[in-house]
Amino acid sequence: MAKPNKFDGMMHEFCVEQGWCGSIVDGKALHVTDFIPENGPVTADEFVDWLIKADGLDPGEGSSQVKRWKSKLKVIFIKHMGSDCIEASTLAWDY
Numbered sequence: 718m719a720k721p722n723k724f725d726g727m728m729h730e731f732c733v734e735q736g737w738c739g740s741i742v743d744g745k746a747l748h749v750t751d752f753i754p755e756n757g758p759v760t761a762d763e764f765v766d767w768l769i770k771a772d773g774l775d776p777g778e779g780s781s782q783v784k785r786w787k788s789k790l791k792v793i794f795i796k797h798m799g800s801d802c803i804e805a806s807t808l809a810w811d812y
Contacts, residue, residue, distance in 0.1 A: 727797035731768060737790070740773040747771045754805045755805035761794040761801040762787075764808070 721729070731749075732738040739748035743782035751758065766776035776783065793797050793800050 720735050723797050723799070723807075724808050727794065728733075728810075729796065730793055731790070735790075735793070737768050737770045737772055742773045747773070750808075750810075753808045756805050757804045758802050759808060761791045761798075764794055765790040 728749075737749075741747070744794065749764070749768045749769075749771045751771065753764075768790060769776040769783070769786065774783070776787070791801070798807070
């Protein structure tokens, strides 16, 4: 079995440990990977917004709860990916 890559580890923490696994939005299964472009830069802030949106929530809502989520999720992204801006192609499962 191959060792998990950075993205695998990050998604394990987001989904299994934090509960950000995606949802059903307008009858369609939605996951953060649905928003990731094939290439180009992706910032931690963009990824966190996609993660929240994939859970059927509005990342643009200015509530204190959303601000806390964004702050916590951004830290997880940077911890696993090593930067607050990475190449989109690195955001892929290792299988």
